[in-house]
Amino acid sequence: MPLSPKSLKNSPSSNLQTHSQSRLSQVSSHLAPMASTSFNADAVPQAPEDALFGLMAAFRRDEDPKKVDLGIGAYRDNNAKPWVLPVVKRADEILRKDPNLNHEYLPIAGLPDFISASQKLILGADSPALKEKRITSLQTISGTGAVHLGALFLSKFYNPTTERKVYFSDPTWPNHFQIFSNVGLSSQTYPYFSKQTKGLDFEGMIGSLQNAAEGSIVVLHACAHNPTGVDPTQEQWKEIAKVIREKKHFPFFDTAYQGFASGDLAKDGWAIRYFIEQGFETCIAQSYAKNFGLYGERAGCFHFITSPSSDAESTVSRVASQLAILQRSEISNPPAYGARIASLVLNDKELFAEWEANLRTMSGRIIDMRKALRSKLEEMDTPGKWNHITEQIGMFSFTGLTEEQVLKLREDSHVYMTKNGRISMAGLNTNNIEYFAKAVDSAVRGTQ
Numbered sequence: 001m002p003l004s005p006k007s008l009k010n011s012p013s014s015n016l017q018t019h020s021q022s023r024l025s026q027v028s029s030h031l032a033p034m035a036s037t038s039f040n041a042d043a044v045p046q047a048p049e050d051a052l053f054g055l056m057a058a059f060r061r062d063e064d065p066k067k068v069d070l071g072i073g074a075y076r077d078n079n080a081k082p083w084v085l086p087v088v089k090r091a092d093e094i095l096r097k098d099p100n101l102n103h104e105y106l107p108i109a110g111l112p113d114f115i116s117a118s119q120k121l122i123l124g125a126d127s128p129a130l131k132e133k134r135i136t137s138l139q140t141i142s143g144t145g146a147v148h149l150g151a152l153f154l155s156k157f158y159n160p161t162t163e164r165k166v167y168f169s170d171p172t173w174p175n176h177f178q179i180f181s182n183v184g185l186s187s188q189t190y191p192y193f194s195k196q197t198k199g200l201d202f203e204g205m206i207g208s209l210q211n212a213a214e215g216s217i218v219v220l221h222a223c224a225h226n227p228t229g230v231d232p233t234q235e236q237w238k239e240i241a242k243v244i245r246e247k248k249h250f251p252f253f254d255t256a257y258q259g260f261a262s263g264d265l266a267k268d269g270w271a272i273r274y275f276i277e278q279g280f281e282t283c284i285a286q287s288y289a290k291n292f293g294l295y296g297e298r299a300g301c302f303h304f305i306t307s308p309s310s311d312a313e314s315t316v317s318r319v320a321s322q323l324a325i326l327q328r329s330e331i332s333n334p335p336a337y338g339a340r341i342a343s344l345v346l347n348d349k350e351l352f353a354e355w356e357a358n359l360r361t362m363s364g365r366i367i368d369m370r371k372a373l374r375s376k377l378e379e380m381d382t383p384g385k386w387n388h389i390t391e392q393i394g395m396f397s398f399t400g401l402t403e404e405q406v407l408k409l410r411e412d413s414h415v416y417m418t419k420n421g422r423i424s425m426a427g428l429n430t431n432n433i434e435y436f437a438k439a440v441d442s443a444v445r446g447t448q
């Protein structure tokens with residue numbers, strides 16, 4: 001019986017035929033010349049390694065037992081070890097024992113108790129912005145995620161038809177440049193660090209903000225400026241606020257060290273609270289990496305606060321709705337664990353008090369190291385002035401050491417720090433401070 005075309009198609013011999021045909025086309029497609037990638041070096045040039053992560057890798061490779069890591073932007077105890085805050089350990093135990101804990105998604109905006117506690121922490125519980133419901137906040141992927149969410153929001157909604165510029169301090173946390181340029185906002189810097197005084201170039205900063213185009217976005221470090229450790233005084237903050245108001249600039253606060261800088265949460269939040277009191281519309285990127293030691297857990301918060309007005313609540317509601325869409329498309333919803341830890345502590349009086357004590361332990365040890373380093377350098381009469389070591393605040397100190405001296409310190413003494421002369425004070429302890437001070441002394445004398 002003749003086979004119909006249909007049955008032919010399904011016969012074993014025809015299956016064999018189609019199989020060998022497709023095999024053949026597979027082989028020939030391997031042999032045919034084709035572009036091996038759509039991402040050649042013109043399209044995707046090799047990017048330089050992240051300077052800080054490169055430094056960490058170099059430190060790990062160094063086998064000298066005397067090596068000192070002053071690059072790391074994380075707290076270390078007096079034995080140069082990471083420190084899990086005792087209050088975080090307690091909160092962790094409570095969480096583990098909670099029979100109702102599960103791994104469900106958080107809401108898009110994050111954990112509600114964490115968010116409301118974060119608002120109170122940064123603004124103060126009696127802030128007018130809270131009472132007047134002029135704030136909306138979302139939990140973010142730590143401070144970086146908060147800066148990013150704010151940058152993205154501004155790029156889409158802040159005077160989008162005009163040529164906007166973002167102003168960063170010179171120098172600033174290098175990631176600021178990348179985060180804002182990734183959302184299409186171009187940036188410029190305002191003078192900040194004075195090489196002469198190793199303090200704030202206040203006139204330079206004010207002059208630059210005065211000359212910036214009206215309505216520019218100005219990124220401000222709320223406290224413990226990274227990388228310099230130089231903060232404006234309260235009087236200087238008032239002047240900065242005045243210029244920002246006159247020029248209708250938009251202030252954007254980055255706060256990654258509240259409580260970690262001075263040990264006093266209100267003091268470290270002073271600048272932000274002052275701006276809010278003055279009625280500014282602003283954004284805040286808040287990180288819990290340093291002050292809770294929750295680096296890898298990525299707990300943070302983004303806040304938008306509008307100025308007092310009769311339609312403030314409606315502004316906040318519209319902004320919140322758009323932020324929710326941005327958050328949904330970027331991360332869907334934030335990670336739960338770190339926020340749960342922080343939330344437990346922030347919402348419990350006793351745990352909160354213990355946290356404040358832990359903050360004083362960290363900031364106190366750093367302040368002690370600043371004093372010890374300064375006095376050792378002054379005792380040895382190391383050329384130069386060293387008063388800035390104790391005048392700067394927070395995790396970092398801009399030592400004023402030159403790139404040549406930094407490299408010499410690495411080669412001769414196995415001391416690792418960034419090329420700009422920034423040291424993480426947390427890397428110093430009673431076991432290595434003497435060694436480090438002597439190494440600095442000989443690097444300074446050896447390069448004169």
Ligand SMILES: Cc1ncc(COP(=O)(O)O)c(C=O)c1O
Pocket residue numbers: 073141142143144145147173221226254255256287288289295300
């Ligand atoms: C100024 C500043 N902003 C933001 C961050 C964000 O850190 P994280 O994303 O770890 O919270 C840091 C961390 O070093 C910082 O120094």
